[in-house]
Amino acid sequence: MTDHHISDRRPSDGPTAGRSGIRFDRVSVAYGGNTVLDSLDLTVEPGEVMALLGPSGSGKTTALRAVAGFVKPAAGRVFIGERDVTDLPPHRRGIGMVVQQYALFPHMRVEDNVAFGMKAQKVTKSEIPARVAEALELTGMTAYAKRYPRELSGGQQQRVAIARALAIRPGVLLLDEPLSALDAQLRSGMLAELARLHRDLPDVSLLYVTHDQVEALTLADRIAVMDKARLQDVGTPQDLYRRPRTEFTASFVGNANLLPVTVGSGSVSFGQAELKVPTQDVAAGVTATLCVRPHLVGLGDGPNALTGEVAEVQWRGATHRLYVDVDGHRVKADLRELRQPPALGERVTVHFAPEDAVLLAAGVSAGDPAQVPARVAAGVRKDG
Structure with a gap:
């Protein structure tokens, strides 16, 4: 066993967590x-x-x-x-x-x-x-x-x-x-x-x-x-x-697009595309992973546009899920039910807002206390 571990313990924790904790x-x-x-x-x-x-x-x-x-x-x-x-x-x-x-x-x-x-x-x-x-x-x-x-x-x-x-x-x-x-x-x-x-x-x-x-x-x-x-x-x-901290959290808590990118100053490079996303927590020049939830990906022109071929279309009742191949990676988009969904192999453009993207630094591994964010150390609850 290793001494490196994640903890949500509060600094004031003593031998009790409360009457029923x-x-x-x-x-x-x-x-x-x-x-x-x-x-x-x-x-x-x-x-x-x-x-x-x-x-x-x-x-x-x-x-x-x-x-x-x-x-x-x-x-x-x-x-x-x-x-x-x-x-x-x-x-x-x-x-x-x-x-x-x-x-x-x-x-x-x-x-x-x-x-x-x-x-x-x-x-x-x-x-x-x-x-x-x-x-x-x-x-x-x-x-x-x-x-x-x-x-x-x-x-x-x-x-x-x-x-x-x-x-x-x-x-x-x-x-x-x-x-x-x-x-x-x-x-x-x-x-x-x-x-x-x-x-x-x-x-x-x-x-x-x-x-x-x-x-x-x-x-x-x-x-x-x-x-x-x-x-x-x-x-x-x-x-x-x-705001997942690792790729594992991003993929296991909800569904996620996880795209390899190279970090620049205020933007990242993904294939041929230059994407505007918040980069303040990751150093320029390093490789990172861009996380975008499928329901935050739109169809058509917009900010952070990516163009590729439709690989799969799934009808899910109230929504359609599109799988779009972009520069060798499959991007998922969950859209309100489309009256005329695109055909397989059709070229389409998808996009997402800068504020909807999360940049996950490479090398952030669970168990590294130096990487534990403040919200984990403080054990913040839903009600604040």
Whole structure:
């Protein structure tokens, strides 16, 4: 493991992240000599939704399991609120957890599934019915209390799983790919339900593991981007989408055109084109990557015009996506539905505004503390 790592720790951080927050203090996890989570420094504030976003094998689920107590860190400490919980068993950590397989007991009715965690916590028998009713009301499942899981849809089963997690009144709720088993329509509805649920429970911290960028952008106050067992970047969805720090962040948080350019003074060269973009953060003469989101690319003449051949046209209902080959590179443009889209092989011009481009300096690698921007070091939240 290397000492170079990204951290979002505040200078004033002490041994507590607040009543219901989470803090990873240089947490590493290894299996059989292979490091699967490398020196994670990350704070989830009380009441915050933090999404861990990354591809399979990036370390995001391992981080969640370290909070839950299902894996033991090889190094570092895990804090929940004011407590160092690294050595505590899962049932003593005061967390709720929801996984993608629902994990409901098929022989129990909905109300008994929801009550199960409270019985394990030895909540008094007289208190359980009211808390079951409260959790079912929060998740919109009151009418289904007497049903068995087999009598519910996938989305309804996931709501029961969430109700069970909430019934124990956790300060921290862990969600591990909770919507991945649902179809697209159900997933969209559950996203809205989770957003509403968090508005109803503003003091509960959510750590949400996903590989789906839409889920992360929709729900999270901040997103921690993971890859190869490391924290690559962290910031608000708006920051990471509009001003990504690395090519990996640009390509994984949203879709991006990433074009190799040579930096000049106030402009960059891409093939035969001279493009006007902000260059103040990158030295002249170096090679860099220009990032432009496809929905910010227009068709026709305009600033920063690029001309090439149409390689592919995709109709997506309300939009068309054009793939245009320009100087050996494919430029993507997402446009409002075109009445007469261009033909394959047709020469077209696309353009983008200077302020819509982000220049990514070559050699900025995740884990280099000298390259961590102020917004990461400060851990800025969506609400400022």
